[in-house]
Amino acid sequence: MGLLGSVTEPDIRRHLLREEGEVIVDEVRKHWVAYVRPALEWLLAAALLLLLPFTHPDLAWLPFLVACGLLLHGGWKILQARVDRFVITNMRVFRVHGVLSRQQATMPLSRILDITVAKPFIGRVLGYGHFVFESAAQEQGLRDIRFVGRPDDRDLAIQRVVQRSGLRGPRVVN
Known part of the structure; x- marks a missing residue:
């Protein structure tokens, strides 16, 4: 392994x-239900990243950081549930x-x-x-x-x- x-x-x-x-x-x-909340966090992060081109260039860093945080947190929760x-x-x-x-x-x-x-x-x-x-x-x-x-x-x-x-x-x- x-x-x-x-x-x-x-x-x-x-x-x-x-x-x-x-x-x-x-x-x-x-149970697969334990993965629903982290998956929703990933979906929200994807939505924020898709909206990035439509945000003001001076403020684009904020939704980008929030999306990165959601991706990391959701991934951590998925890993915790998996092990x-x-x-x-x-x-x-x-x-x-x-x-x-x-x-x-x-x-x-x-x-x-x-x-x-x-x-x-x-x-x-x-x-x-x-x-x-x-x-x-x-x-x-x-x-x-x-x-x-x-x-x-x-x-x-x-x-x-x-x-x-x-x-x-x-x-x-x-």
Whole structure:
């Protein structure tokens, strides 16, 4: 993986405990909705650049600087969304994010007390939601996971992994 690949694609597999038998159940990338705002910033920057020939020559620098700022900010937000990964394994959930410096937050399955799946109206229409994890710890690095595609399926995957690991006790069949 080259320099560009190491910036835009986090190496999730190197964070696995392979000798302990840890395997990836699901790797969650941001839903496409997370890219809408940066794309709108790029469109606004393009509109400003297209209007440059029609501005007064003494003031053309201002829309040019604003357009450059919008292009840089939108590109940074796209890159942030691209490298943000939420991973469900058979032992834990973790999140890797950050462009220049990477952060990793991990929570063992045994520490997950509650998962709230928040689906705003537009999220229900477009198929995304947000996870809020509750654990026994007061402050944690893995609390809010935003713009999760197919949140109900991902929630069921986590519940299945927790149940199979035996952390919630045996299943009672009536």
